[in-house]
Amino acid sequence: MSTIVEVDRAGSFVTDGKIAAINLESARRRAWARFAQEPRRVGVAEDIVATERLGAQFFGDLDALDRLDTLASQFSQADRSSRADLVAADVASTVHRFADARDCLAHAARKGAPREAVERQLLTLDQACGVGLDSVLAARRRIALASGRIEDLVPLGAVLADLGCFAEADATYRRAFRTYDGISPFPLAWVCFQLGVLWGEAVPEPNANLAALWYRRAIDCLPGYVKARVHLAEVYASRGRTDDAETLLLPALSSHDPEARWRFADVLIAQKRVVDAETQRDAARRGFDELLERHLLAFADHAADFYAGIGNDCRRALALARANAENRPTRRALEQLAAVAGKAGGTEVPCEPRPDVDVQRDRTRSL
Amino acid sequence: MSDHVDGPRSIGEPAGDVTDLFAFTSPQNPAHTVLAMCVFPSAGESAMFSNVIDHSIVVRRVTVAGVGNAAKFQPADDEIRFSFRFETLTRDAAGNEIQRGVCALPGGRELSFTVNDANGASTPERDIRVYAGLRSDPFYLAWIASELKKVPNLLQHDNVLCLVVEFDTLCLLDPAEGSLFGVIAETVPARQPKGNVGHPVARIDWVGRPEQTNVRLNNPALLAKDDLRDLWNQQTPFAIAKELQPLFLQRLKDSLVDWDMRDGESDWTPEALAASANLFLDDFLLFDVARPITDDSHLEIEKSTLGGRPYQTGGGRTVNANVIDILLTWLVNHDREFLQGGATGATKPGMDVFPYFATPNTELQIAAESVELSASPDTVWSSIGSFNLDWHPLVASVTLTGTGVGQLRTIRTRDGKEIVERLEAIDDAKRFYRYTKVAGFPATHYTGTLEVRASGAGCVADWRVQFLADNQPDILVRGRITTLLKTGLGSLKLRFAAAA
Numbered sequence: 001m002s003t004i005v006e007v008d009r010a011g012s013f014v015t016d017g018k019i020a021a022i023n024l025e026s027a028r029r030r031a032w033a034r035f036a037q038e039p040r041r042v043g044v045a046e047d048i049v050a051t052e053r054l055g056a057q058f059f060g061d062l063d064a065l066d067r068l069d070t071l072a073s074q075f076s077q078a079d080r081s082s083r084a085d086l087v088a089a090d091v092a093s094t095v096h097r098f099a100d101a102r103d104c105l106a107h108a109a110r111k112g113a114p115r116e117a118v119e120r121q122l123l124t125l126d127q128a129c130g131v132g133l134d135s136v137l138a139a140r141r142r143i144a145l146a147s148g149r150i151e152d153l154v155p156l157g158a159v160l161a162d163l164g165c166f167a168e169a170d171a172t173y174r175r176a177f178r179t180y181d182g183i184s185p186f187p188l189a190w191v192c193f194q195l196g197v198l199w200g201e202a203v204p205e206p207n208a209n210l211a212a213l214w215y216r217r218a219i220d221c222l223p224g225y226v227k228a229r230v231h232l233a234e235v236y237a238s239r240g241r242t243d244d245a246e247t248l249l250l251p252a253l254s255s256h257d258p259e260a261r262w263r264f265a266d267v268l269i270a271q272k273r274v275v276d277a278e279t280q281r282d283a284a285r286r287g288f289d290e291l292l293e294r295h296l297l298a299f300a301d302h303a304a305d306f307y308a309g310i311g312n313d314c315r316r317a318l319a320l321a322r323a324n325a326e327n328r329p330t331r332r333a334l335e336q337l338a339a340v341a342g343k344a345g346g347t348e349v350p351c352e353p354r355p356d357v358d359v360q361r362d363r364t365r366s367l
Numbered sequence: 368m369s370d371h372v373d374g375p376r377s378i379g380e381p382a383g384d385v386t387d388l389f390a391f392t393s394p395q396n397p398a399h400t401v402l403a404m405c406v407f408p409s410a411g412e413s414a415m416f417s418n419v420i421d422h423s424i425v426v427r428r429v430t431v432a433g434v435g436n437a438a439k440f441q442p443a444d445d446e447i448r449f450s451f452r453f454e455t456l457t458r459d460a461a462g463n464e465i466q467r468g469v470c471a472l473p474g475g476r477e478l479s480f481t482v483n484d485a486n487g488a489s490t491p492e493r494d495i496r497v498y499a500g501l502r503s504d505p506f507y508l509a510w511i512a513s514e515l516k517k518v519p520n521l522l523q524h525d526n527v528l529c530l531v532v533e534f535d536t537l538c539l540l541d542p543a544e545g546s547l548f549g550v551i552a553e554t555v556p557a558r559q560p561k562g563n564v565g566h567p568v569a570r571i572d573w574v575g576r577p578e579q580t581n582v583r584l585n586n587p588a589l590l591a592k593d594d595l596r597d598l599w600n601q602q603t604p605f606a607i608a609k610e611l612q613p614l615f616l617q618r619l620k621d622s623l624v625d626w627d628m629r630d631g632e633s634d635w636t637p638e639a640l641a642a643s644a645n646l647f648l649d650d651f652l653l654f655d656v657a658r659p660i661t662d663d664s665h666l667e668i669e670k671s672t673l674g675g676r677p678y679q680t681g682g683g684r685t686v687n688a689n690v691i692d693i694l695l696t697w698l699v700n701h702d703r704e705f706l707q708g709g710a711t712g713a714t715k716p717g718m719d720v721f722p723y724f725a726t727p728n729t730e731l732q733i734a735a736e737s738v739e740l741s742a743s744p745d746t747v748w749s750s751i752g753s754f755n756l757d758w759h760p761l762v763a764s765v766t767l768t769g770t771g772v773g774q775l776r777t778i779r780t781r782d783g784k785e786i787v788e789r790l791e792a793i794d795d796a797k798r799f800y801r802y803t804k805v806a807g808f809p810a811t812h813y814t815g816t817l818e819v820r821a822s823g824a825g826c827v828a829d830w831r832v833q834f835l836a837d838n839q840p841d842i843l844v845r846g847r848i849t850t851l852l853k854t855g856l857g858s859l860k861l862r863f864a865a866a867a
Binding site for chain 1: 380381382383407409410411412413414415416417418419420455456466518521525526556558571836842843
């Protein structure tokens with residue numbers, strides 16, 4: 001069981017979340033300006049990937065994915081070295097084009113990219129696709145032991161959770177707190193969110209109270225954390241606290257994440273505000289449509305759930321679930337496909353995961 | 368770069384990353400000394416200070432404890448500390464988001480100020496004045512150092528967050544007791560975690576002389592060497608851990624040997640090089656308030672002392688000092704021949720008045736294109752002078768709302784984008800109109816002008832847009848605008864034939 005008191009103090013020694021958000025945006029924009037000036041300069045393109053990804057991960061700035069595609073394209077024109085392939089792999093991985101990412105890594109390796117850089121990205125890909133999770137776990141343990149850094153401990157916690165080792169996952173996340181020696185709120189908010197997912201969704205018998213506490217603390221660290229707001233709102237809504245859920249979701253609606261509007265529509269339906277709910281549902285649908293047009297694989301699983309439910313388009317849901325399962329045939333993806341197929345009245349009976357795919361719970365929502 | 372982005376920890380929190388430190392005589396008042404530090408490399412226009420960091424500038428009196436190859440500067444134990452701390456954001460009376468801070472001064476006084484207030488704040492006695500806010504980055508680096516290749520300033524148009532303190536030299540430093548000082552700047556967590564949450568961190572970053580970390584300790588040419596920068600950044604200034612001194616000293620020696628050979632010539636004797644490494648190990652910026660501190664005096668105290676001569680200047684570092692070229696010249700050829708990089712100044716020079724650092728780089732950007740055509744200006748204007756833009760090949764459709772000045776055009780481009788613009792002025796006689804953006808383009812302060820001028824037997828069509836990119840990189844916004852302008856004017860060439 002997690003010790004909540006630990007995190008009660010966590011927010012007091014990291015930079016205020018609002019300032020951190022402003023400074024992230026500031027750093028992101030300047031990174032692009034530096035890229036314009038000297039695209040090949042070591043670290044500049046990589047900085048852009050890091051800042052854009054943080055914006056997408058925490059603030060639902062999904063336009064970041066388009067900008068990352070632009071970066072990969074421009075960088076590959078400016079730089080023919082393995083760096084461009086590594087950046088392209090990172091971008092492809094971010095938008096769940098895992099096969100493309102592997103191709104890019106193969107190119108990078110052929111051009112002499114540092115082995116460690118290639119292996120690190122391959123590890124992330126294997127973890128996301130549920131491939132060889134025992135090997136992934138061993139590698140994650142090795143890396144986390146060597147560095148002890150939060151950015152290595154959290155992925156270790158995630159793979160432990162994927163494999164159902166929940167107590168150890170919890171212990172690993174908490175260790176991340178003990179070893180965190182920075183003042184940025186992003187890593188702490190990330191750990192809180194992961195613990196919320198762990199206790200709210202991953203464990204066989206979810207503990208909604210505990211999950212809510214962790215999500216709450218993620219938001220305390222970073223008030224603009226869209227996914228944390230969405231998940232906490234879901235917890236509140238499931239317990240009839242729809243006003244609290246609404247309060248949480250309202251600030252998240254300005255993000256480009258359609259899930260915020262989808263969950264807001266759910267809350268409005270529970271409040272019997274049908275017309276408003278339809279407006280939000282339609283906005284969510286438009287948001288998913290736009291995203292799927294550009295980044296199908298990145299949003300296929302979430303969109304499948306949306307269309308299978310409030311989105312009311314089971315055929316589309318089935319196509320999306322199928323695309324997702326083909327892209328990463330994890331247990332969770334196959335379960336989703338089966339569920340959606342059932343709703344669609346189809347006969348699709350998913351098989352067991354591929355032999356090289358391990359039993360893995362959904363980790364997409366924890367990313 | 369000077370001390371920009373100098374280790375994983377400071378990269379993780381750029382607001383804690385100390386980029387530069389300055390010590391100079393006030394150009395406005397020679398009886399005053401100015402000390403300044405900068406944080407947050409490549410800070411954007413909205414950058415703010417972290418509310419959990421203490422930003423300190425610390426001065427100690429120094430004595431010359433050895434000369435020549437035994438050169439040594441010994442700092443005293445007592446220190447004079449200026450410590451800046453910042454609050455979370457609040458709103459001013461007009462509803463604008465602002466940040467306030469407090470500077471703890473020597474002697475227990477405090478000075479409150481508002482970030483980005485160019486007037487700063489002064490003590491009632493007027494002996495100390497402070498400023499904190501966004502400024503143009505005064506540092507410039509115009510080399511690809513690994514190849515000693517000249518390039519334009521790599522920090523052009525960059526901004527940093529500056530902290531400036533100006534004080535009465537006699538009152539605070541008492542130069543009669545000795546006029547030579549060492550100064551450092553550091554960022555330290557203001558609050559340490561308690562219990563078993565987090566890891567106590569002594570220090571995020573600190574700086575003495577420019578380029579201790581990125582040039583001397585982390586010389587990229589020394590392949591397969593560990594990155595010592597975070598270890599260095601966590602050392603206590605003026606008191607590097609004794610057990611780590613051999614490690615740092617060896618790295619400095621290895622690095623200086625490499626720098627000496629960058630031009631293929633050896634200009635340093637092993638003894639002189641070891642003495643230089645030893646001196647750099649004691650990393651504080653030297654300045655002497657009894658001697659002139661100029662744009663060229665940086666490192667003169669160290670160099671003269673290593674050369675066995677009494678120093679002549681106040682050393683220090685002015686806002687405009689060309690520190691990178693001074694340093695590279697020293698390291699690479701031992702001052703045999705000045706190595707001038709590809710730039711002779713930062714984006715903007717420093718100012719002669721408080722707060723001495725130039726205003727941030729927020730100038731409007733301009734995209735401009737023109738084409739010379741053999742047709743008469745009236746012929747061309749009759750085709751393109753209406754506000755509907757229907758002649759443009761990238762425009763799929765245009766909807767006009769209203770008439771005359773104030774008219775809106777809603778443009779749908781062939782790639783599916785929608786842009787709304789308002790007509791602000793039009794003069795058919797002068798063949799000119801001006802418009803502003805209402806929506807659809809990631810830019811602010813967006814004004815476009817389209818004009819056709821007579822030129823010889825034909826005319827020139829001129830289209831320019833000034834803008835500030837908003838929430839998109841300059842390059843992308845400029846790219847979109849330039850494409851629009853070029854494609855439009857390019858189509859006129861086909862239609863009216865370009866002038867020979």
